[in-house]
Every structure is written in C-alpha cells, then in structure tokens.
Amino acid sequence: MNIKIKWLRDQLRTQDLQGMIVSNPTNIKYLTGIEAEGILLITLKENLFITDSRYVEAVNTILTIEDEILVNDKKNISREDYASFFMFCENVGFEENYVTYADYKEYLQTFRVNLMETENIIEGQRVIKExxxxxxxxxxxxxxxxxxxxxxxxxxxxxxxxxxxxxxxxxxxxxxxxxxxxxxxxxxxxxxxxxxxxxxxxxxxxxxxxxxxxxxxxxxxxxxxxxxxxxxxxxxxxxxxxxxxxxxxxxxxxxxxxxxxxxxxxxxxxxxxxxxxxxxxxxxxxxxxxxxxxxxxxxxxxxxxxxxxxxxxxxxxxxxxxxxxxxxxxxxxxxxxxxxxxxxxxxxxxxxxxx
Amino acid sequence: MNIKIKWLRDQLRTQDLQGMIVSNPTNIKYLTGIEAEGILLITLKENLFITDSRYVEAVNTILTIEDEILVNDKKNISREDYASFFMFCENVGFEENYVTYADYKEYLQTFRVNLMETENIIEGQRVIKExxxxxxxxxxxxxxxxxxxxxxxxxxxxxxxxxxxxxxxxxxxxxxxxxxxxxxxxxxxxxxxxxxxxxxxxxxxxxxxxxxxxxxxxxxxxxxxxxxxxxxxxxxxxxxxxxxxxxxxxxxxxxxxxxxxxxxxxxxxxxxxxxxxxxxxxxxxxxxxxxxxxxxxxxxxxxxxxxxxxxxxxxxxxxxxxxxxxxxxxxxxxxxxxxxxxxxxxxxxxxxxxx
Missing domain, CATH: 3.90.230.10 (Creatinase/methionine aminopeptidase superfamily)
Known part of the structure; x- marks a missing residue:
C-alpha cells in the first residue's frame, strides 16, 4: 500500500480511530498525488477517493495499482453505500480545521458515524520532510x-x-x-x-x-x-x-x-x-x-x-x-x-x- | 452608514438575528472594501473589524468616516471584551458554509452567544449585481x-x-x-x-x-x-x-x-x-x-x-x-x-x- 497512507493508518489506530474522512486537498495530494476535487475515505477495508465525473479520467491516469486507492464517481454512489462505508467503525476522524460547519453536519447525515476531531494529524505528518x-x-x-x-x-x-x-x-x-x-x-x-x-x-x-x-x-x-x-x-x-x-x-x-x-x-x-x-x-x-x-x-x-x-x-x-x-x-x-x-x-x- | 451593511442589517432583523459574525473575506470585501485577514462583527451598537497589527494601518487608509466601521487590533481586545460584543443579542448569525467546525467551536467559546446559520445571506445579496x-x-x-x-x-x-x-x-x-x-x-x-x-x-x-x-x-x-x-x-x-x-x-x-x-x-x-x-x-x-x-x-x-x-x-x-x-x-x-x-x-x- 501507499506508504504515507500506511503511516496514517498506524496513527489512526493509536488514536482509537477506525477510519478517516480526508477533505483538505493539500492533504489528499500529499497522501496520494491526486489533484482533484473530492474526498478520500480511509475505511476499515479500503482507501476510496470519491470525486465527480469531471475528474475520474484524470485521477485514474496518475494512480498505480500499488497505491491501492479506488476511484469512484459520486453519482454512482447511493445513500446506502455512503452509510455502509464506515460499517463496524466506532470512531471516524475528520479534519475539524478544514471542514466547514455545514459540511460537518452533512458528513454526520451521510456517513451516520461518530465523527472525531483529528487535530491536524496529517499536517503533523507533513511537518517532517522526506x-x-x-x-x-x-x-x-x-x-x-x-x-x-x-x-x-x-x-x-x-x-x-x-x-x-x-x-x-x-x-x-x-x-x-x-x-x-x-x-x-x-x-x-x-x-x-x-x-x-x-x-x-x-x-x-x-x-x-x-x-x-x-x-x-x-x-x-x-x-x-x-x-x-x-x-x-x-x-x-x-x-x-x-x-x-x-x-x-x-x-x-x-x-x-x-x-x-x-x-x-x-x-x-x-x-x-x-x-x-x-x-x-x-x-x-x-x-x-x-x-x-x-x-x-x-x-x-x-x-x-x-x-x-x-x-x-x-x-x-x-x-x-x-x-x-x-x-x-x-x-x-x-x-x-x-x-x-x-x-x-x-x-x-x-x-x-x-x- | 455603509449602504451594503445597512441592507444586511435589515435582512438580519427579518430573520430575528441581532448580530452577525462575517468571516468570509470576499463577503468582508463586498461589504466594506477591506482586503485583510480578520472578522467583521455586526453588533447591536456598531460595526467592528477585528484584525491584527499587520493590517491595521492598511485598513484604516481605505475606510472613511461614513463607513462607520471601527478597526481593532485583536491584541488589544480582552476576553471580557469579546464576551460583551453581542451583549443583549439573543441570536447571532455566522457563515456555516465558510467557518470551519473548529472555528465554530471557538466562536461559541469566545462570544458566548447563540450562533445561528445564515444560509449564505451575503452571497444571496451578491447575486443581484449593481x-x-x-x-x-x-x-x-x-x-x-x-x-x-x-x-x-x-x-x-x-x-x-x-x-x-x-x-x-x-x-x-x-x-x-x-x-x-x-x-x-x-x-x-x-x-x-x-x-x-x-x-x-x-x-x-x-x-x-x-x-x-x-x-x-x-x-x-x-x-x-x-x-x-x-x-x-x-x-x-x-x-x-x-x-x-x-x-x-x-x-x-x-x-x-x-x-x-x-x-x-x-x-x-x-x-x-x-x-x-x-x-x-x-x-x-x-x-x-x-x-x-x-x-x-x-x-x-x-x-x-x-x-x-x-x-x-x-x-x-x-x-x-x-x-x-x-x-x-x-x-x-x-x-x-x-x-x-x-x-x-x-x-x-x-x-x-x-x-
């Protein structure tokens, strides 16, 4: 798997988080190389980038099989799909310093999960440069x-x-x-x-x-x-x-x-x-x-x-x-x-x- | 008073809001002409732009007395001052589509007031062009x-x-x-x-x-x-x-x-x-x-x-x-x-x- 996402998954585990919604585009680019509108879901079973039809083609050209990131066009995702992404997750992190109050409320409704602040976990990862x-x-x-x-x-x-x-x-x-x-x-x-x-x-x-x-x-x-x-x-x-x-x-x-x-x-x-x-x-x-x-x-x-x-x-x-x-x-x-x-x-x- | 802020105040009144915290810089520029980091408070008694020392001088050069906007350096504002800005206000609007979840929580603590979503009230004002x-x-x-x-x-x-x-x-x-x-x-x-x-x-x-x-x-x-x-x-x-x-x-x-x-x-x-x-x-x-x-x-x-x-x-x-x-x-x-x-x-x- 993509090494940066692997590191993030380890961090999430130590904070008792079973998943995360990554919304900040700079963080998404840091983790995956992707430059497109969308959100990255780190779930128990997969890494999933949800974007719209404008970007699907461009995103797929930059990812390799080793990234282990699935790209989905949001128009093909049902309400039930959204509600199932974090099944069996007790706590899911979100980026409280990036996500607006309105989006926070929408995430709650869409993912039907317990959202936890992650206190700039990925920004913290970015601090030490490779x-x-x-x-x-x-x-x-x-x-x-x-x-x-x-x-x-x-x-x-x-x-x-x-x-x-x-x-x-x-x-x-x-x-x-x-x-x-x-x-x-x-x-x-x-x-x-x-x-x-x-x-x-x-x-x-x-x-x-x-x-x-x-x-x-x-x-x-x-x-x-x-x-x-x-x-x-x-x-x-x-x-x-x-x-x-x-x-x-x-x-x-x-x-x-x-x-x-x-x-x-x-x-x-x-x-x-x-x-x-x-x-x-x-x-x-x-x-x-x-x-x-x-x-x-x-x-x-x-x-x-x-x-x-x-x-x-x-x-x-x-x-x-x-x-x-x-x-x-x-x-x-x-x-x-x-x-x-x-x-x-x-x-x-x-x-x-x-x- | 600045005519756009006057219009906004009328709108707030019809929505039973006694004040508003404006955070979106494009909205602040639309209302006041100010281009600087900071927030604009529409309170019962005044219009107040809170910025930091880097911007005070630049902001004061573009405002006129007719704007009726007070500019404050945030380092001169005490916790008690913040808590008193919206005194006698029951409901104060904020921009739920711009303000992050973390800032929302901070506003709650700082202003100690009931925060209400304003559903893009200023963006709605901007839709009809002069x-x-x-x-x-x-x-x-x-x-x-x-x-x-x-x-x-x-x-x-x-x-x-x-x-x-x-x-x-x-x-x-x-x-x-x-x-x-x-x-x-x-x-x-x-x-x-x-x-x-x-x-x-x-x-x-x-x-x-x-x-x-x-x-x-x-x-x-x-x-x-x-x-x-x-x-x-x-x-x-x-x-x-x-x-x-x-x-x-x-x-x-x-x-x-x-x-x-x-x-x-x-x-x-x-x-x-x-x-x-x-x-x-x-x-x-x-x-x-x-x-x-x-x-x-x-x-x-x-x-x-x-x-x-x-x-x-x-x-x-x-x-x-x-x-x-x-x-x-x-x-x-x-x-x-x-x-x-x-x-x-x-x-x-x-x-x-x-x-």
Whole structure:
C-alpha cells in the first residue's frame, strides 16, 4: 500500500480511530498525488477517493495499482453505500480545521458515524520532510535566489511596485515554477512599514527602501524569502534598523537545532527587538512545504520543539509605523546540530545603483 | 452608514438575528472594501473589524468616516471584551458554509452567544449585481475577448499547452487585470475530453482541437469564457460535436430571462445533449462576480428562478471520453426580457492557420 497512507493508518489506530474522512486537498495530494476535487475515505477495508465525473479520467491516469486507492464517481454512489462505508467503525476522524460547519453536519447525515476531531494529524505528518521533499524545497529556494539576483539589475527608478511584482511572477513561471507560492510583496518607501503591503502604483525613487518578500511553487513545493534593497544610498536611520533586524535574524538562526523550544527562540527574538526600540509586529516564522504557511507555526504562543527535517522560515522585522520597515527572512532546514539555510542570497544590505 | 451593511442589517432583523459574525473575506470585501485577514462583527451598537497589527494601518487608509466601521487590533481586545460584543443579542448569525467546525467551536467559546446559520445571506445579496458591478464584469469580459483575439495569432504548432496558458496570464496582467480569475484551461487533442484538464507539456499539432477556458479578475470582478479552436482544419467528428454544443448553448441562452426556472433550463440542455448521444458531464453554469464561482449555481439540482441583473455563465459541453471535448461558454447578464451576452467573441468555429 501507499506508504504515507500506511503511516496514517498506524496513527489512526493509536488514536482509537477506525477510519478517516480526508477533505483538505493539500492533504489528499500529499497522501496520494491526486489533484482533484473530492474526498478520500480511509475505511476499515479500503482507501476510496470519491470525486465527480469531471475528474475520474484524470485521477485514474496518475494512480498505480500499488497505491491501492479506488476511484469512484459520486453519482454512482447511493445513500446506502455512503452509510455502509464506515460499517463496524466506532470512531471516524475528520479534519475539524478544514471542514466547514455545514459540511460537518452533512458528513454526520451521510456517513451516520461518530465523527472525531483529528487535530491536524496529517499536517503533523507533513511537518517532517522526506529527503525528496527537502530537495524540492531546496530547488524552489535556489530559483528564488536567482530571481533576487535578477531583480538587482532589473529594478530602475520610476518603476512601480506592481511592475516589479509582475516581473517576479514572470521570472518564476518562465524558469520552471508552476506558480508563485504567494503574491509577491514589493513595498517601497513608507509602504515597507506594512508587513503585508500589496504592491501598488507607487514608483521607485532615489534613496528608497524596497522590501521584497517572495517565493515560488516548484513541483508542488514552496520557497519563501525576504530581502531589502536600497536605491543608490542608505539613510542612517534605515541602516541602524537594518543592522538590528539582521542581528536578530542571525541570533534566531543560531539558536535553531533539533530539540530546541520554538517559543523560547521567538521570545528571545521579540525581546531583542523590544530592547532596541521596536515593537514585534508578527510571529517569527512558519513551516514551509506544499503550503506556503503550514505547521509548525513559530511564535511566542506556540510551545513546541524543533525537530530534525522540519523546514521553517525565520523572518524578524523592524518596523517604524508609517515610515519604513525592514524584514529579513530565510527558509531553513532544521538539522540535528543546527540548521541549513536554504535561501542563500547574501544578507548584507544591497544597494542597487540606478537612475 | 455603509449602504451594503445597512441592507444586511435589515435582512438580519427579518430573520430575528441581532448580530452577525462575517468571516468570509470576499463577503468582508463586498461589504466594506477591506482586503485583510480578520472578522467583521455586526453588533447591536456598531460595526467592528477585528484584525491584527499587520493590517491595521492598511485598513484604516481605505475606510472613511461614513463607513462607520471601527478597526481593532485583536491584541488589544480582552476576553471580557469579546464576551460583551453581542451583549443583549439573543441570536447571532455566522457563515456555516465558510467557518470551519473548529472555528465554530471557538466562536461559541469566545462570544458566548447563540450562533445561528445564515444560509449564505451575503452571497444571496451578491447575486443581484449593481450597475457599477455590471460595468466592471463587462470590462473583464471585454479584456477576455481581446485576449482570445490575440491568441488566434499567437498560437503556433509545437507550442505546449503550458506556454499558451502562461501567455494568457501574461496578457491579462500586462493589460490591466490584477490576476487571472482562475488558472486558464488549455486542453489540446484528447486532453480536451477532460472538463478540468490542467495545461501540460502536450504540444499543439496539425488538426488539433484546442479548448481554452479563461477569465480574468479586473478591479475585483471576474470574467469567464470558453471557446474552441481548430488547427488548420476541422475533422467531421469534431464539427458535428461542435454544432451540437453550439446549438445547445444558443438554445439555453434563448431561454434565459427574469423569472424563468434555472433547473428547467438545465434539464432542457441536458436532454438536448442526451438526445444527441452525449452524456452531460457538469452543470450548465454558475454565477460570476467577485468570485469566479458564486451563487446562483445553474444545474439540474438547483431549483431557483433567474432574476434581473444576475450574472451567470452558460457552458454546455459535448465530451467523447478519452477522445475529445467541446465546450462553449459565455458570461451573460440576465435582463427583464432576455439576456445580454457579455463575452462577445464569435461562437462560429475558429480555424487558426498555422504551421
């Protein structure tokens, strides 16, 4: 049987669950490779993907006999079939963080079974990356490094944030990525003080800060990196903030290794910002994988330990509200003795010379 | 007060709801213009958007005093504040089709109030488009027509489906759209038989069918259109299917006007396909607006009436499984006496001459 589903079945057993309804499409893709609307049922006797006629043909072309997954067109499934899928199951898991309240009620009616919350069981499985997954994320990070290198020569005074954001997207898509991992943030001048600024029509000027937060999705896996550029020169105020932010990023990364408590690292990072006069505006980082934001979340409210082969971001920011902001972000791999930084773009301040 | 929130408040009153928690970001944007993570609380005494520190600055720049919306950073809100928001409210609505089961449980704990399902009350409000919205969707459709015209000269033998899909995206983004409304479908040859094919590496050949389903998002509103091209010539089998599909599209559009039953129109369309030897593979259409798929859904399971100023798609398809497929789709505006087709690209079979 498909090895990931086998692992999931073992987990379900330890939680006294005899089956599970998997609804989150990213989880379905992780377990089976299937990219289609539908639900995956892990029952006592089989693994069953229920989809509709639009997808049956496409799904069957990607599955092999070793997957042991039956594909069913929902229009061929009767009410009695649904009610029989979890026969002899006492407790069946569902994804309470993905399934809507309305769907939960429908599942209850359709499957006539005792539904139990599974507390992100599959997301938990996805946290520790396999070698193949690490290589894919490394490749996505490498493409992001190359894109940043390209931007250093592309950006000119008078260009709008939007134009730069589109160029990032174009670069990714013409260099093998299937998509951006998220809409790139290109925030210039005072816009950089908004951590989630949307690229707008503001044009790049002499002396500007340009904060660029970007990542791509390559073969299903994401990268995430933030760097800041300065146009022709760096104002003293910016330089001071930059150095504090960089120091914060480096201190946090130096603390990372298998077994360390993430909450403590995030607290230390926040304290360092506060001691230097900045108010922490967001958490220190997040997991990266098939989703751009996934477990583990990395902040002062999440009390958990780092583990080998987690992939996370480290992204402290120093913001001066309404004036400017600096953020320096890497995607990193947690190792037994430390971490490996997968985004390799230099973190020295970048001054682009342009007119 | 903001006129849309005023309308919503009137609706809530008729349903014996004294407040509502709005969680769906498209609904929040529809009501307020706000594009940020957070929830909108409609309480007895105020309208309150609760977000986090990353968004406070950006949100405050787009709201005016007339909106009468207070913006709050959630870190300044205590547990007691949350519990007091819906004081004196007996029933408070929530969006059961958007809110997850886990969030539902959290809302119960946080707001300590009786939560009632609102059955897509705001989606229902969005179904009837205002004049301004119609104009925006018209503009998105016009750009889609122009893009298709451009593709007729762009596509060449040997190009991959992926290359064409990327060109569509590039065209949209360099001609004013903020994004594609959905990942374009470019399905050539036998791939066209899969209604939701993902553009792949298959290269265009002489005699191919190329099915293109595309739309853009322009100033927040979507367009949706499908047309089929033939490379250099049309095989007889394709032509027959094309004519049946086109006839089906025209028959359905001719039935559309304010007051008609959508289920009956969808049944007539399905019967016409079946009488001509085709199995209907999907519903006849769907609403289009801020979301690419929104209410009203248009198929044999939805028993509802067309109303003036709805905007919907009409998209019958004739598929020969594993061999080829034809789909012809318009975005249309329902009027009192009929409909206005907003996607104006000719529906005669397009033969592109290329090597």
């Amino acid at each position: 070698q193949r997954e690490i290589e894919l994320i490394e490749a996505a990070c490498e493409l992001t490094d190359k894109c940043f290198e390209y931007l250093k020569t592309f950006i000119k005074i008078g260009m709008s944030e939007k134009e730069i954001a589109f160029e990032i997207e174009k670069y990714y898509k013409t260099h093998g990525a299937e998509d951006v991992a998220f809409e790139p943030i290109v925030a210039s001048g005072h816009n950089s003080s908004m951590p989630h600024a949307v690229p707008g029509t503001r044009k790049i000027k002499d002396g500007d800060i340009i904060l660029i937060d970007m990542g791509c999705k390559l073969k299903g896996y994401c990268s995430d990196m933030t760097r800041v550029m300065f146009v022709n020169y760096i104002e003293d105020e910016y330089k001071e903030a930059y150095n504090i932010c960089l120091r914060n990023n480096e201190l946090a990364e130096a603390e990372i290794r298998d077994g360390k408590n993430m909450k403590v690292i995030a607290q230390n990072s926040n304290n360092h910002l506060k001691n230097n006069g900045y108010v922490p505006m967001h958490s220190l980082g997040h997991g990266v994988g098939m989703d751009i934001h996934e477990e583990p979340f990395f902040g002062i409210v999440y009390d958990q330990q780092l583990k080998e082969n987690m992939i996370i971001t480290v992204e402290p920011g120093a913001y001066s509200i309404g004036k400017f902001g600096i953020r320096i972000e890497d995607t990193i791999l947690v190792t037994r003795s430390g971490c490996r930084i997968l985004t390799k773009t230099s973190k020295e301040p970048v001054i682009i010379r342009c007119r | 004049q301004r919205e119609i104009e925006l969707i018209e503009a998105a459709c016009e750009l889609t027509d122009k893009c298709f015209e451009y593709l007729k000269t762009f596509i060449k033998i040997g190009m991959s489906e992926k290359e064409i899909a990327f060109e569509i995206e590039k065209y949209y983004k360099t001609h004013g759209a903020e994004d594609v409304a959905f990942e374009p479908i470019v399905a050539s040859g036998h791939n066209s038989s899969m209604p939701h094919a993902v553009p792949g590496t298959r290269k265009i050949k002489d005699g191919d069918i190329i099915l293109i389903d595309m739309g853009c998002k322009l100033k927040g509103y979507c367009s949706d259109m499908t047309r089929v091209m033939f490379v250099n010539y049309i095989e007889d089998e394709y032509k027959e299917a094309y004519n049946i599909c086109l006839r089906n599209n025209e028959l359905a559009e001719a039935e559309i006007r304010d007051g008609k039953n959508m289920k009956v129109i969808a049944q007539n369309s399905n019967n016409h396909l079946k009488n001509n030897g085709y199995v209907p593979m999907h519903s006849l259409g769907h609403g289009v607006g801020m979301d690419i798929h929104e209410e009203p859904f248009f198929g044999i399971v939805y028993d509802q009436q067309l109303k003036e100023n709805m905007i919907i798609t009409v998209e019958p398809g004739a598929y020969s499984i594993g061999k080829f497929g034809i789909r012809i789709e318009d975005t249309i505006l329902v009027t009192r006496s009929g409909c206005r087709i907003l996607t104006k690209t000719s529906k005669e079979p397009v033969i592109i001459r290329c090597r």
